[in-house]
Amino acid sequence: MGELFTFFGLISHEHSFIFLTHMLLTAAIVLVIAKMATSNLRLVPTGTQNVMEAYLSGVLAMGADVMGKAEARRYLPLVATIGLFVGIANVIGVIPGFEAPSAFLDFTLALALVVFTYYNFEGIRRNGLISYFKHFMGPVWWLAWLMFPIEIVSHISRIISLSFRLLGNVKGDDMFLMVLLMLAPWILPIVPFALLTFMAFLQAFIFMMLTYVYLGGAVLLHDDH
Template identity: 60%
Template sequence: MKDLFLFSSLFDSSHTFAYFFHIALVALIAVIIAKMATHSMQLVPRGMQNLGEAFLEGIVSMGRDTMGSEEGARKYLPLVATLGMIIFISNIIGIIPGFEAPTASLNLTLSLAVIVFVYYHFEGIRVQGFIKYFSHFMGPVKLLAPLMFPIELVSHFSRVISLSFRLFGNIKGDDLFLAVILALVPYIAPLPAYVLLTFMAFLQAFIFMILTYVYLAGATIVEEGH
């Protein structure tokens, strides 16, 4: 019944169509924003270019603090910035009546979490080598290696659940909260809720981005004696 109140139901009322409709919409918005920001590059940025550069510089600053170097932050900037943009746009369209946040579905959040999981392991193996990378899963004490290795495996797989369910749970809860507010008091009262949900949309994107940097740093940066 919820899909009947979505614009996507004008074409097809199924939930699957609604999900793919909103995913396509998010991708289209992201491409349009990127094109607008890079259409006519200027030495002194203005308009969308200014916003785009501020967005990227903010992510580089976040990555610099996490990775320990600007080189590492910029290396993974394309991945982290893309994740941040897709997640934020997905979150924000969910607070617009007639639209549904794709991040309110585990289909998207789990897919993004798996991408991060596979990529940071790939980078860890590429940077350190297969044997050296997985040797860190055994801990610093060889005697405890049979115990530490499965614990580390569970810890890494739990990151997929943590990333996906945190984002899904928060956005799904926000959608339900907004639906209740609009049903009870559809006029003035929802305004503070929109401010709060906009902040939460930004916060959840920020958390996903910084955790991606944290996992990449843990996989590619190994301290002596670790």
């Protein structure tokens, strides 16, 4: 089975070129959407502003269920930006002639490292270095020798979980689309395309939810969340 056809691939099939061009295209689309939503702000939103406000309200509601509305609002810019970026990156791969940047480990691993570094930084900043790592030792002091290395491994495994979950799902969707277009190159199969689009947004939702969960677990050490 050959490689996916891409318009940028007509210039070069080099891995780094294909990844970089599609990632820059994703970033450009995100910036255009943000510009359209904020260029003419109105009290009663319309058009792109209305869509983006609905999106932000949904992300905020999701975060409020995880860590409370006040904390969710604090981290809304980060989570909403990641969600928009990942969502657009995934949807690009559904369009024939383009490949999702999230189908490259470079993309998913970088995002996972950003989330991992940031939630640990926030946990230390909000709770203090000693208090944050003391939480890794568990509720029973005499099991600290066992719990601490388990927690360390658990947190590091989140990098693998975040990056490879997104990579595997999007890469699988790309392979499915390639087979689909080989079998029916002239007739666009609407239902499979709709399913792929739904999966693209679902993976963005999962990434945002996990980001909120990890942030909540890091900053709310003494709460019941």
